[in-house]
Amino acid sequence: xxxxxxxxxxxxxxxxxxxxxxxxxxxxxxxxxxxxxxxxxxxxxxxxxxxxxxxxxxxxxxxxxxxxxxxxxxxxxxxxxxxxxxxxxxxxxxxxxxxxxxxxxxxxxxxxxxxxxxxxxxxxxxxxxxxxxxxxxxxxxxxxxxxxxxxxxxxxxxxxxxxxxxxxxxxxxxxxxxxxxxxxxxxxxxxxxxxxxxxxxxxxxxxxxxxxxxxxxxxxxxxxxxxxxxxxxxxxxxxxxxxxxxxxxxxxxxxxxxxxxxxxxxxxxxxxxxxxxxxxxxxxxxxxxxxxxxxxxxxxxxxxxxxxxxxxxxxxxxxxxxxxxxxxxxxxxxxxxxxxxxxxxxxxxxxxxxxxxxxxxxxxxxxxxxxxxxxxxxxxxxxxxxxxxxxxxxxxxxxxxxxxxxxxxxxxxxxxxxxxxxxxxxxxxxxxxxxxxxxxxxxxxxxxxxxxxxxxxxxxxxxxxxxxxxxxxxxxxxxxxxxxxxxxxxxxx
Numbered sequence: 001x002x003x004x005x006x007x008x009x010x011x012x013x014x015x016x017x018x019x020x021x022x023x024x025x026x027x028x029x030x031x032x033x034x035x036x037x038x039x040x041x042x043x044x045x046x047x048x049x050x051x052x053x054x055x056x057x058x059x060x061x062x063x064x065x066x067x068x069x070x071x072x073x074x075x076x077x078x079x080x081x082x083x084x085x086x087x088x089x090x091x092x093x094x095x096x097x098x099x100x101x102x103x104x105x106x107x108x109x110x111x112x113x114x115x116x117x118x119x120x121x122x123x124x125x126x127x128x129x130x131x132x133x134x135x136x137x138x139x140x141x142x143x144x145x146x147x148x149x150x151x152x153x154x155x156x157x158x159x160x161x162x163x164x165x166x167x168x169x170x171x172x173x174x175x176x177x178x179x180x181x182x183x184x185x186x187x188x189x190x191x192x193x194x195x196x197x198x199x200x201x202x203x204x205x206x207x208x209x210x211x212x213x214x215x216x217x218x219x220x221x222x223x224x225x226x227x228x229x230x231x232x233x234x235x236x237x238x239x240x241x242x243x244x245x246x247x248x249x250x251x252x253x254x255x256x257x258x259x260x261x262x263x264x265x266x267x268x269x270x271x272x273x274x275x276x277x278x279x280x281x282x283x284x285x286x287x288x289x290x291x292x293x294x295x296x297x298x299x300x301x302x303x304x305x306x307x308x309x310x311x312x313x314x315x316x317x318x319x320x321x322x323x324x325x326x327x328x329x330x331x332x333x334x335x336x337x338x339x340x341x342x343x344x345x346x347x348x349x350x351x352x353x354x355x356x357x358x359x360x361x362x363x364x365x366x367x368x369x370x371x372x373x374x375x376x377x378x379x380x381x382x383x384x385x386x387x388x389x390x391x392x393x394x395x396x397x398x399x400x401x402x403x404x405x406x407x408x409x410x411x412x413x414x415x416x417x418x419x420x421x422x423x424x425x426x427x428x429x430x431x432x433x434x435x436x437x438x439x440x441x442x443x444x445x446x447x448x449x450x451x452x453x454x455x456x457x458x459x460x461x462x463x464x465x466x467x468x469x470x471x472x473x474x475x476x477x478x479x480x481x482x483x484x485x486x487x488x489x490x491x492x493x
Contacts, residue, residue, distance in 0.1 A: 077135050078142075082367065084130060088114060089366035100466050102224055104431055108459060111369030117378040131374055143371045146364025147435055148335045152317050153357045154220055154432075155339020156349050158245050170242035176408035177243070177426045178215040178250055181400025185214035188396050192389070196450040208258045209445045212251065213437060213454055214397050218430030218462065219248040225428065225465060236418050240425045243405070247426065252336060253281075255436060256329040262443055263328050273328035280323065281337065289341040292316075296343050313342075313352065330439060365431070372434050372455065375441060380449045390453040397457050398464075402427040417476055424468040433458035 070076060088110040096106030113119060120127040131139075189197075189207040197206045222244045231237035260273035296309075317338040324334030342349055381387055406423030410416060437454050440446040446454070 074135065074138065077130075077132065078138050081130060081135065081139060081370070082363070085111075085114065085366045085370040086363060089369065100470075101463060102221055102228070102430075102466075104221055104224075105459065105462055107366055107369050108372075108431070108434065108462075111366070111371070111373030112376050112378070112455070112459075113373065114370050115373035115376055117373070117376055121379065131370075136371075136374070139367060139371055142364060143368035144331070146360045146368050148317070148321050148331055149356050149360040150220075150365060150431070151332045151335040151435075152339040153353055153360070154248065155336040156342050156353055156356075157220065157223060158249070158340050170239070170246045172412060173239075173405055173408045173422065173426070174217075174243045174246035174250060177217065177247055177401055177405040177423075178254075180404030181214035181397060182211035184396050184400040185211040188214075188393065192450065196389075196447055196453075198444055198447045201445055205258075205262045205443075205445050208261070209440045212255050212258055213433065213440070213457075214400055215247075215251055215254075216429050216433045216436055217244050217247045217251070217401070217426050218428050218432040219244040220432070221430035221462060222425050222428050225425065225469075229469070236421055239409075239414075240422055243422065243426060248432070252333055255439075256324075256333050259329050259439070259443070262445060276327040277324070277329055277333075280327065280334075284320070284337045284341055292341050293343040296348055310355070316341075332435065332439075368431075368434070368438075372438055375438070375448070376452050376455045377448055378452050378456070380452055386449070386453075390456060393453050394457045394460055397429075397461055398427060401461070417472055421469060421472050424465055424472070427461050428465045429458045430462045433462075 071080075089107040092106035092110040092113075093103035094106070096109070097103045114127075114131075116127065119130075186207045189203070189210040192210070193203050193206055197203075223241060226237045226240060231240075256277050257274060260277065263273070317335055320334035320338040321331035322334070324337075325331040342352065381390060402423040404423075405426040406419045409419035409422045414422065434455065437446065437451060437458070441451050
């Protein structure tokens with residue numbers, strides 16, 4: 001022990017003295033001559049002026065100036081944004097969970113509160129410092145990675161075998177829950193187009209996107225609500241999962257077609273993109289999926305948790321996302337199909353869901369909520385007419401989605417109570433709606449004002465799911481307790 005200490009001290013003294021001696025000798029050397037061409041003014045290093053090095057400012061002022069300069073660097077701003085966003089998402093997510101709401105609603109609200117709707121209103125200086133315009137590019141890219149991983153998890157949770165067992169009711173209810181709100185959204189666009197559409201956007205693009213926005217169901221949020229209420233294994237729960245899954249697949253296919261039409265400026269120009277999309281879907285489901293199933297079923301027995309396996313799967317996800325981005329639709333669609341291609345057995349899907357969803361939902365998705373919140377300017381609804389239109393949009397969304405699903409479910413033979421519950425669940429829009437709205441905003445189809453209205457619609461239709469399910473359960477209990485087994489009036493205990 002003493003021998004090691006002596007060796008350590010001697011090494012430090014010997015080489016430390018050598019370094020100091022070299023620095024002393026080098027200090028006597030003349031600096032190299034300046035280059036003939038003068039460097040531009042913007043290239044001058046901080047602290048070095050045109051006349052040579054400036055004398056450093058000493059004391060506390062120098063430390064404070066250095067600290068502020070480092071804090072304003074792009075990396076520091078990004079790290080500060082991540083800390084604030086994740087903390088706000090966790091706090092509000094926990095609060096909303098305590099009042100019986102999915103935590104994702106609290107995270108969505110946290111994103112809006114960090115934007116101009118609240119923080120920018122109460123403390124504009126803080127909001128400008130925390131989210132400067134120069135930082136939006138990095139924040140957007142990180143949030144997009146989170147959404148891509150989220151859509152991969154959505155594809156993982158799609159159980160094709162379960163869909164086949166519920167095909168009749170699922171297809172009827174889900175397609176009714178798309179067609180009715182899609183039609184109502186298109187009709188609404190006749191009234192909203194001249195007032196709320198951005199300049200230069202054709203009516204067809206605006207109407208198609210309004211229809212898509214009204215038709216979305218948040219499959220992952222719906223699944224979480226059923227799981228938290230222990231309804232997943234019930235007939236209502238299994239039917240709702242199947243309907244939402246079919247709804248998701250259909251809505252994303254329609255969205256791919258709409259995006260192709262908008263980007264190509266018309267149906268004729270989008271034919272190549274649509275053909276490539278159909279070929280890609282067929283290749284993924286008929287060729288890639290069986291091969292991935294065989295390959296992973298052989299390897300997951302001994303590489304279940306290997307880094308190599310995860311690296312290969314992530315590469316597959318991002319390659320699929322890249323291809324759909326290149327052909328003119330969106331990277332999200334490719335990530336979704338990559339998730340569908342994952343084998344349903346061997347424990348691989350739960351393994352991937354646990355790792356990918358935890359990382360994306362805790363860290364990356366809150367960044368997407370914040371990015372959405374920075375775009376949402378509720379202050380644009382500054383008169384009674386704007387709020388009246390917003391309430392009308394929310395009403396159309398509820399009538400179309402909840403009403404269309406409920407009457408279609410009743411047609412299949414479900415009771416009115418279960419039909420209402422199924423319509424309530426299908427009316428949940430959540431995060432998936434925000435993804436679609438951001439896509440429409442990026443494409444220039446949605447103006448800031450209609451974007452804010454549709455974000456509020458997504459929040460309210462998701463928030464109302466829990467209370468409506470409680471109401472239906474309360475009414476069912478009341479009916480059951482008013483009649484005793486003998487048929488005489490009873491009382492609630």
